[in-house]
Amino acid sequence: MPTMSVNWAGRILTVFKKEMLSEFRTRYAFNAVIMFSLVTLTVVSFSLGMNRPGPEVMAALFWVVLFFAAASGLAQVFVKEEEARTAGYLRLYAPATAVLVGKIIFNLFLLVCMAVLLVPLFVILLDTVPQNFILFLSGLFLGLIGLSGSTTIIAAIVSRASVKGALFAVLSFPVLLPLLVAAIEITLVSLVGGNFAAAWPPLQLLLAYDVVMITLSIMLFDFIWHM
Amino acid sequence: MSISSGRGYISYMYQLEVADLSKSFGPRRIFEKVSFSLNTGQGLAITGPNGSGKSTMIHILTGLGRASSGVVRYTHDSNMLSFEEYRNRMSVVTPYHEFYDAMTALENLDFYTRLAGLEVTGQEMMESLRTFGLGERGRDRVAAYSSGMKQRLKYALALLRRPEILLLDEPTAYLDQSGKKGIFDFLDSVKSRALIIIATNEKEEAGFADHVCQLGG
Numbered sequence: 001m002p003t004m005s006v007n008w009a010g011r012i013l014t015v016f017k018k019e020m021l022s023e024f025r026t027r028y029a030f031n032a033v034i035m036f037s038l039v040t041l042t043v044v045s046f047s048l049g050m051n052r053p054g055p056e057v058m059a060a061l062f063w064v065v066l067f068f069a070a071a072s073g074l075a076q077v078f079v080k081e082e083e084a085r086t087a088g089y090l091r092l093y094a095p096a097t098a099v100l101v102g103k104i105i106f107n108l109f110l111l112v113c114m115a116v117l118l119v120p121l122f123v124i125l126l127d128t129v130p131q132n133f134i135l136f137l138s139g140l141f142l143g144l145i146g147l148s149g150s151t152t153i154i155a156a157i158v159s160r161a162s163v164k165g166a167l168f169a170v171l172s173f174p175v176l177l178p179l180l181v182a183a184i185e186i187t188l189v190s191l192v193g194g195n196f197a198a199a200w201p202p203l204q205l206l207l208a209y210d211v212v213m214i215t216l217s218i219m220l221f222d223f224i225w226h227m
Numbered sequence: 228m229s230i231s232s233g234r235g236y237i238s239y240m241y242q243l244e245v246a247d248l249s250k251s252f253g254p255r256r257i258f259e260k261v262s263f264s265l266n267t268g269q270g271l272a273i274t275g276p277n278g279s280g281k282s283t284m285i286h287i288l289t290g291l292g293r294a295s296s297g298v299v300r301y302t303h304d305s306n307m308l309s310f311e312e313y314r315n316r317m318s319v320v321t322p323y324h325e326f327y328d329a330m331t332a333l334e335n336l337d338f339y340t341r342l343a344g345l346e347v348t349g350q351e352m353m354e355s356l357r358t359f360g361l362g363e364r365g366r367d368r369v370a371a372y373s374s375g376m377k378q379r380l381k382y383a384l385a386l387l388r389r390p391e392i393l394l395l396d397e398p399t400a401y402l403d404q405s406g407k408k409g410i411f412d413f414l415d416s417v418k419s420r421a422l423i424i425i426a427t428n429e430k431e432e433a434g435f436a437d438h439v440c441q442l443g444g
Contacts, residue, residue, distance in 0.1 A: 095311070
């Protein structure tokens with residue numbers, strides 16, 4: 001057997017590059033995520049007309065759009081491997097952790113692309129400008145890390161189930177609830193112009209959520225992937 | 228103990244020990260108390276009628292499938308190998324493992340060899356594709372491949388992985404005569420330094436094995 005020369009970072013990068021290449025050529029998740037964001041925001045904008053709800057509703061609306069857009073695209077990340085029967089070689093020839101982390105990073109990249117498109121649209125279509133933009137971006141980025149980590153591991157669980165159906169929604173609701181509550185809270189504070197001190201408790205919660213979720217995912221993935 | 232091969236690398240003596248292996252799906256028993264032992268340089272043909280559990284047996288031997296009872300143990304110098312250790316020495320060709328359609332053959336080979344930590348150059352990948360008659364089609368997406376070409380590509384990957392444990396399920400499925408000849412040449416070249424298990428009902432394929440394990444009979 002030749003020497004093992006590729007380190008862990010190299011293997012994770014290999015999985016990430018494969019995901020990018022496949023996505024670039026098929027636009028499987030990208031189109032779903034972008035179309036969902038665009039359609040939802042446009043529909044909400046038209047239905048609200050000139051009546052703009054308060055920042056509480058706007059903050060919740062922003063994260064609801066993000067969550068469902070993520071669910072529409074990222075939930076398929078492992079199911080498509082099973083359906084195309086590519087999961088077998090991946091299980092045999094790739095270390096499980098490299099597969100998981102590579103896919104989490106790819107999902108995060110996709111979510112960041114979505115957010116880059118979604119945030120200006122949110123500001124323009126819903127006429128809602130965050131008063132503390134740095135806090136808004138901090139909460140958004142921490143939320144996206146948690147969202148990519150949790151949707152990836154839930155997608156892995158769903159892909160191993162015989163009846164997939166609405167399993168993603170059922171599993172993700174309790175898992176993502178703390179993340180959504182904290183992220184909405186931070187977004188609300190940023191919309192009304194609050195400072196970091198005002199948003200510190202949800203920021204701490206979000207940071208802890210990200211660390212716990214990604215650590216747990218790495219610990220559990222080998223079992224889920226090979227069960 | 229090690230065997231020097233003519234291909235510029237050393238292969239080691241491995242042993243596969245299967246003891247009292249049984250598999251059931253619910254109340255339906257597929258096979259029961261199958262036992263055999265195999266060393267590097269030896270081949271085993273698993274034969275039996277449709278539904279007798281040949282593919283299931285291969286799946287269990289890859290380490291990805293679970294037996295209902297019994298033991299599968301890969302050892303090297305009496306030391307048991309972990310899943311990580313033996314899968315790095317294993318190549319698997321089955322009809323139910325596929326490549327990425329959106330990627331070219333070369334991209335697929337590059338992806339899997341990189342993941343395995345193998346140092347493989349583009350020239351070696353092209354050489355491997357040429358060995359199995361795909362030299363001109365390396366830059367084509369796998370989506371444009373026929374079933375036979377996909378089967379050849381699986382062997383190109385197996386060749387690059389320099390297998391010491393080779394698990395084959397219906398090894399010449401979808402292949403024409405030239406494809407079959409290429410596969411038989413490949414099996415001839417690795418036979419002395421690999422442990423080979425073939426699930427088949429074809430006499431020509433089973434001919435590469437020293438032992439036969441008959442299921443369902």
